[in-house]
Amino acid sequence: MSMFRLIKALFVITLVLILQLELFSNIRFFGVMPELMLGLAIASGWHGGSSNGALTGFVCGFAVDLYLATPLGLSALSYALIGYLLGVLAEIVAEDVERIVRLIISIAAIVLGLTLFVFFGELIAEPNLYNKNFGKILVVGALYTGLFIPVLHYLMSWVFHGNTYQGSQRPINSSQLT
Amino acid sequence: MALPRRSSGSRFTLAILLLSSITLISLDARGYEPLTNLRKAATAVVQPFRNLASTIFDPIGDAWESLSQGDSLEKENALLRDQLGELLEYRVTTEGAVEELAALRTQLELENLGGQKTVVAEVTAQSVSNFDPYIFEIGKGTQSGIREGMAVISVGGLIGRIEDPGLRSARVRLVTDPNVNIGVLVVGTNQVGILTGNGVGQPLLVADGIPVSADVEKGSILVTSGSERSPYPGGFAVGTILEVLVDEINLEKELVVAPTGQFENLEFVTVVLYQPLNSQNERSN
Numbered sequence: 001m002s003m004f005r006l007i008k009a010l011f012v013i014t015l016v017l018i019l020q021l022e023l024f025s026n027i028r029f030f031g032v033m034p035e036l037m038l039g040l041a042i043a044s045g046w047h048g049g050s051s052n053g054a055l056t057g058f059v060c061g062f063a064v065d066l067y068l069a070t071p072l073g074l075s076a077l078s079y080a081l082i083g084y085l086l087g088v089l090a091e092i093v094a095e096d097v098e099r100i101v102r103l104i105i106s107i108a109a110i111v112l113g114l115t116l117f118v119f120f121g122e123l124i125a126e127p128n129l130y131n132k133n134f135g136k137i138l139v140v141g142a143l144y145t146g147l148f149i150p151v152l153h154y155l156m157s158w159v160f161h162g163n164t165y166q167g168s169q170r171p172i173n174s175s176q177l178t
Numbered sequence: 179m180a181l182p183r184r185s186s187g188s189r190f191t192l193a194i195l196l197l198s199s200i201t202l203i204s205l206d207a208r209g210y211e212p213l214t215n216l217r218k219a220a221t222a223v224v225q226p227f228r229n230l231a232s233t234i235f236d237p238i239g240d241a242w243e244s245l246s247q248g249d250s251l252e253k254e255n256a257l258l259r260d261q262l263g264e265l266l267e268y269r270v271t272t273e274g275a276v277e278e279l280a281a282l283r284t285q286l287e288l289e290n291l292g293g294q295k296t297v298v299a300e301v302t303a304q305s306v307s308n309f310d311p312y313i314f315e316i317g318k319g320t321q322s323g324i325r326e327g328m329a330v331i332s333v334g335g336l337i338g339r340i341e342d343p344g345l346r347s348a349r350v351r352l353v354t355d356p357n358v359n360i361g362v363l364v365v366g367t368n369q370v371g372i373l374t375g376n377g378v379g380q381p382l383l384v385a386d387g388i389p390v391s392a393d394v395e396k397g398s399i400l401v402t403s404g405s406e407r408s409p410y411p412g413g414f415a416v417g418t419i420l421e422v423l424v425d426e427i428n429l430e431k432e433l434v435v436a437p438t439g440q441f442e443n444l445e446f447v448t449v450v451l452y453q454p455l456n457s458q459n460e461r462s463n
Binding site for chain 2: 014017018019020021022023025026027028031032033035049050051054055058061062064065066067068069070071072073074076077080081084087114117118121124127128129131137141
């Protein structure tokens with residue numbers, strides 16, 4: 001990742017983190033807030049590829065971990081994995097996939113990310129993670145975050161591709177056309 | 179469809195990141211001091227931006243809260259009216275309990291409780307996790323003398339304890355958390371039990387420590403026991419007994435307890451700057 005992209009990525013991560021902490025933690029549906037940082041990890045995997053996805057996911061998770069009572073590194077672990085997996089998935093599916101398909105994949109990835117977070121938390125015997133609200137958090141959290149997925153994709157596209165974002169995921173290299 | 183081959187570089191990056199995460203988790207779980215300091219420093223750096231964002235977004239959050247909780251506020255008002263009626267009805271009993279509490283404080287030589295140093299702190303943020311609703315943040319930290327484990331009270335009584343205090347902020351863990359245990363004393367008796375949380379909006383429970391022969395009654399007040407190993411000073415109201423159940427297997431009484439402290443719509447809380455003697459000794463050693 002170039003220095004310019006790194007600065008853009010850090011700017012976007014800080015912006016979304018502050019929005020999640022100060023705005024969306026108070027705007028809850030059925031007591032559930034959106035997982036914007038997880039959404040950012042997913043979008044970075046999609047636009048930046050597996051390596052950048054894992055790295056950005058790790059940083060996003062680490063930033064969230066600073067404010068959670070869970071051990072530092074738990075979200076970083078889950079988000080890095082999800083960022084990587086989305087990078088792999090984005091390489092497999094067609095580059096010009098419909099936005100609705102990308103949205104559905106992103107929502108499914110949020111569910112997977114939250115499940116991984118709770119699973120790893122349970123492995124280290126972290127209390128309060130798996131509770132009776134788990135199903136509600138998965139469904140409402142994924143759908144609520146889904147509302148912001150297009151914006152998050154736009155932001156990460158700006159980070160990794162500059163102003164080439166036109167709805168498709170990666171700009172086509174001229175050598176690929178021949 | 180031919181699958182593109184991924185470079186071993188991305189797998190190597192992932193492996194490094196996963197190992198780093200696991201290392202961080204294990205170090206943090208052991209309370210590794212540099213990591214705790216890193217966490218405090220990082221949150222302190224972001225704090226000015228959060229404060230700025232807070233002034234912008236708080237009105238939006240408040241508007242959303244009043245919109246989304248309109249029905250629940252009406253219900254809460256109706257409930258409070260009912261409770262007020264009940265309280266007026268049982269005023270005489272309550273007055274008796276207050277006298278009992280005063281007598282107990284005298285008995286336990288806790289007259290100076292009022293002289294305990296306290297700090298009033300603003301509630302700056304609710305829980306930022308979907309999975310842990312038992313936490314909120316306050317805008318004061320170690321700079322104001324706040325330390326790990328200190329008791330936090332609101333109107334009515336104890337509501338939680340300090341967790342991971344930073345320089346200018348701290349987290350409060352609510353007593354409704356099922357993993358929180360508090361030693362409590364039933365006012366008017368010598369019965370001491372262990373009170374545990376039971377989830378958001380649920381009554382608290384005392385499932386250990388009260389023998390079946392104990393003379394505890396519905397309506398009695400529970401206060402912090404202030405025992406030697408307790409992190410809380412004694413004599414702070416925690417709840418009133420709603421129901422007394424008998425556990426015939428363990429030959430103990432289970433108490434269903436309504437918390438006396440206010441948990442909803444908190445704007446300010448009071449932190450009691452009290453540290454038990456044993457923790458002070460540990461620090462000095």
